[in-house]
Amino acid sequence: MENYYQPDMERAPYEEMRALQDARLKENVRHAYNIPFYKDLLDRNGVKPEDIQSVDDLYKLPFITKDDLRDAYPYGLLGVQLSDAVRVQATSGTTGRRVVAFYTQADIDLWDECCARAIVAAGGTKDDIVHVCYGYGLFTGGPGLNGGSHRVGCLTLPMSSGNTERQIQFMTDLKSTILCCTPSYAAYLAESIHEAGLIDQISLKAGIFGAEAWSEEMRRDIESKLRIKAYDIYGLTEISGPGVSFECSEQTGMHINEDHFLAEIIDPQTGKQLPYGEKGELVFTCITKKAFPLLRYRTRDICVLTRDKCSCGRTLVKMSRLMGRTDDMLIIRGVNVFPSQIETVIISCGFEANYQIIVDRVNYTDSLDVHVEMTPDMFTDEVRGIEKKENEIVEKLRSMLGLTAKVTLVAPKSITRSEGKAVRIIDKRKI
Amino acid sequence: MIIKQLSIFVENKMGKLVDVVEALGKAGIDIRAQSIADTSDFGILRVIVTKPDEVASLLREQGYIVRLTDVLAVSMPDTPGSLAKVLRALSDENVDVEYTYAFVSHNKDKAYVVIRVENNEHALEVLANHGLLFADEEDIYK
Numbered sequence: 394m395e396n397y398y399q400p401d402m403e404r405a406p407y408e409e410m411r412a413l414q415d416a417r418l419k420e421n422v423r424h425a426y427n428i429p430f431y432k433d434l435l436d437r438n439g440v441k442p443e444d445i446q447s448v449d450d451l452y453k454l455p456f457i458t459k460d461d462l463r464d465a466y467p468y469g470l471l472g473v474q475l476s477d478a479v480r481v482q483a484t485s486g487t488t489g490r491r492v493v494a495f496y497t498q499a500d501i502d503l504w505d506e507c508c509a510r511a512i513v514a515a516g517g518t519k520d521d522i523v524h525v526c527y528g529y530g531l532f533t534g535g536p537g538l539n540g541g542s543h544r545v546g547c548l549t550l551p552m553s554s555g556n557t558e559r560q561i562q563f564m565t566d567l568k569s570t571i572l573c574c575t576p577s578y579a580a581y582l583a584e585s586i587h588e589a590g591l592i593d594q595i596s597l598k599a600g601i602f603g604a605e606a607w608s609e610e611m612r613r614d615i616e617s618k619l620r621i622k623a624y625d626i627y628g629l630t631e632i633s634g635p636g637v638s639f640e641c642s643e644q645t646g647m648h649i650n651e652d653h654f655l656a657e658i659i660d661p662q663t664g665k666q667l668p669y670g671e672k673g674e675l676v677f678t679c680i681t682k683k684a685f686p687l688l689r690y691r692t693r694d695i696c697v698l699t700r701d702k703c704s705c706g707r708t709l710v711k712m713s714r715l716m717g718r719t720d721d722m723l724i725i726r727g728v729n730v731f732p733s734q735i736e737t738v739i740i741s742c743g744f745e746a747n748y749q750i751i752v753d754r755v756n757y758t759d760s761l762d763v764h765v766e767m768t769p770d771m772f773t774d775e776v777r778g779i780e781k782k783e784n785e786i787v788e789k790l791r792s793m794l795g796l797t798a799k800v801t802l803v804a805p806k807s808i809t810r811s812e813g814k815a816v817r818i819i820d821k822r823k824i
Numbered sequence: 825m826i827i828k829q830l831s832i833f834v835e836n837k838m839g840k841l842v843d844v845v846e847a848l849g850k851a852g853i854d855i856r857a858q859s860i861a862d863t864s865d866f867g868i869l870r871v872i873v874t875k876p877d878e879v880a881s882l883l884r885e886q887g888y889i890v891r892l893t894d895v896l897a898v899s900m901p902d903t904p905g906s907l908a909k910v911l912r913a914l915s916d917e918n919v920d921v922e923y924t925y926a927f928v929s930h931n932k933d934k935a936y937v938v939i940r941v942e943n944n945e946h947a948l949e950v951l952a953n954h955g956l957l958f959a960d961e962e963d964i965y966k
């Protein structure tokens with residue numbers, strides 16, 4: 394049985410959704426144009442607000458990037474009177490200046506509703522006890538799920554992050570049923586609960602895990618250890634916070650709340666829109682938020698959009714699990730190469746994910762070298778046998794990327810590690 | 825006889841082979857026979873030592889990838905044509921020889937070789953049928 398928080402939106406026929414999006418987009422472009430930053434940006438690109446009449450016109454708008462948001466610090470992108478803004482959230486600012494995002498009460502309401510949709514999709518009802526151990530404060534994780542949980546009417550535990558012992562105590566004593574945190578913290582909690590021998594005393598049935606990329610294997614691991622169903626959730630502070638998209642019972646990608654956030658996939662090189670099913674950079678346009686409107690914001694996240702019929706009954710467009718970041722993307726002989734693609738090939742050939750990609754330029758041609766650490770399982774006494782395994786990697790890379798790589802098997806633990814993490818990419822090209 | 829050979833993965837880089845051989849030397853291990861097969865990027869060092877299992881764990885502790893493989897050790901008179909006779913006999917009976925390499929011998933009348941085939945028992949049978957199995961195998965580990 395599927396439940397919906399706002400079935401009118403979540404199950405809207407495509408034409409209806411498009412009409413709503415067209416109207417909202419038109420209005421929000423006009424709204425954004427009142428902000429000097431957007432007026433200047435559109436004017437410079439020769440785009441007038443009235444050029445944007447529907448979603449089909451989206452491509453005419455210039456992109457904005459995180460740098461633009463940083464440059465606008467602190468108030469450069471505030472879209473309403475200060476008196477109408479009620480909240481600030483901010484990114485962690487690990488790579489320089491922070492991005493601060495503003496919210497009106499209506500902006501917070503729609504954000505809460507998006508999170509409520511995620512909780513209901515994960516099976517949440519007002520009878521549930523939602524245990525939120527995302528951080529609270531400037532970080533959007535805690536406030537977002539907290540707000541969504543209130544909307545659904547769940548008993549909400551604003552635990553915030555850390556203090557694992559206390560988390561487990563509340564979880565067992567108050568009988569939390571839905572856990573919200575990062576997947577890595579969920580895995581850590583699961584370990585700790587097992588170590589404490591308390592697995593039979595927890596009442597969790599579902600988890601909503603986001604704010605970092607995680608794999609299907611990790612999902613299955615958390616699910617079996619905590620005896621729950623684990624749902625992915627996606628969001629960025631710039632766009633609003635968690636709940637930009639959320640997973641349903643099918644667990645094959647996240648439905649985007651496209652009545653608020655328009656998603657596009659573009660080729661990160663050319664900026665051209667790509668059709669459904671093609672992998673590229675995710676771009677969002679906020680069509681309802683007023684205090685911090687975003688037009689064609691490049692997330693740098695790589696994924697695929699699909700509009701196939703979903704078994705949950707939702708018609709909202711779906712985004713795949715994140716497949717990487719454009720920051721990691723290499724362009725080799727004109728081909729976009731993601732380290733994750735190379736990793737997939739290496740693992741499918743039986744090796745482990747201990748590898749290094751070395752790109753160089755010899756005689757004006759890019760070279761791609763892939764070093765893979767030998768493992769005891771893959772080692773045999775025969776040179777030919779090992780060469781066959783090397784060639785299998787070369788062949789699979791060729792068919793996936795259309796590039797010929799030189800694959801070298803290296804000794805275990807020989808790949809440089811920096812703070813325990815293997816240094817994956819060495820780009821020696823000087824252009 | 826059938827003996828255990830250690831196959832060790834080595835990168836085909838300056839000094840990598842020396843590192844392994846030195847590690848064995850430091851541990852006081854006597855290498856009775858060795859050969860290396862290599863390509864442009866990696867090599868397989870094959871050695872015969874007296875206590876193969878112990879040496880394998882010692883090397884693994886040091887981070888090496890080691891595999892133990894059963895191989896044939898065959899002794900023969902140290903006269904011209906002996907090895908050829910052995911290989912001919914195997915070839916005539918369709919026994920595929922992957923590789924062979926020589927042994928250090930303490931008996932000046934005997935030569936020893938390591939022979940790698942798919943099926944050791946079958947190869948031994950072939951050699952016995954051709955009257956090519958000679959005694960003194962104990963000498964290998966002396």
Ligand SMILES: [Zn+2]
Nearest residue numbers: 641703705707
């Ligand atoms: Zn669905």
